[in-house]
Amino acid sequence: MKNRLQFKIWQARLFALVTLVALTGCSKTVQWEEEVPLNTGETIWVKRELTYAIQGDYANPLYLGLRAKSDQTFKFDYGGKRYNYKGQANILLIAISPKTRKPVLVAEPVANGWYSQNRYSCTTPFYVQFNPDSDGERWTWPPQIETWLYGVPTNIMLKIPDFDEVKEKYPASGRNYIDNTFLRSDSKYYQLIDAEHIVENCFVFK
DSSP states (O other): OHHHHHHHHHHHHHHHHHHHHHHTTOEEEEEEEEEEEOTTSOEEEEEEEEEEEEEEOSSOTTSEEEEEEEEEEEEEEETTEEEEEEESOEEEEEEEOTTTOOEEEEEESSGGGHHHHTTOOOOSSOOEEEEEOTTSSOEEOOSSOOGGGTTOBOOSOOSOOOGGGOOSEEOHHHHHHHHHHHSOTTOHHHHBOOTTOOOTTOOOOO
């Protein structure tokens, strides 16, 4: 009886492994548009693109499903120019600089290991600001975000929808509703750029 039970367990694990290997190559890229109110009072539509692939759940690797990968693409027009960002940063905000009149992106650096991969310093507040080049294709970041960003509300949808729930367009009101049901009440640093936001045990690069 014991040997038979062990065989069944081994058989189930083997089946799960074979299924995972067979489905790993399956992926689907989807796009949607978000209405994004800017700090200037203007509104733009941002096209987001990401890929869903067959992956195990974080808590249970054998629980397979189409889940979003960390790379994302953001495309939008502003001031007669097209901007394009692609990367793993967890973008929270698109804002227009009062100095340059160009858009900047603000992200939370911990997600997807961005800050460790890029050796980003432990700043206060702990966000990263992306500035575009003249072509709007490459983005660089200063040592810390500019102070004019403090207190600006975030305007990018934070809750990544499940694959079978992705809509073609998300107006600002719908996006806010989704995020408000997703975020905890103490997630102030996700709701606006919190000037006092820090991360405990942040690794210091030398």
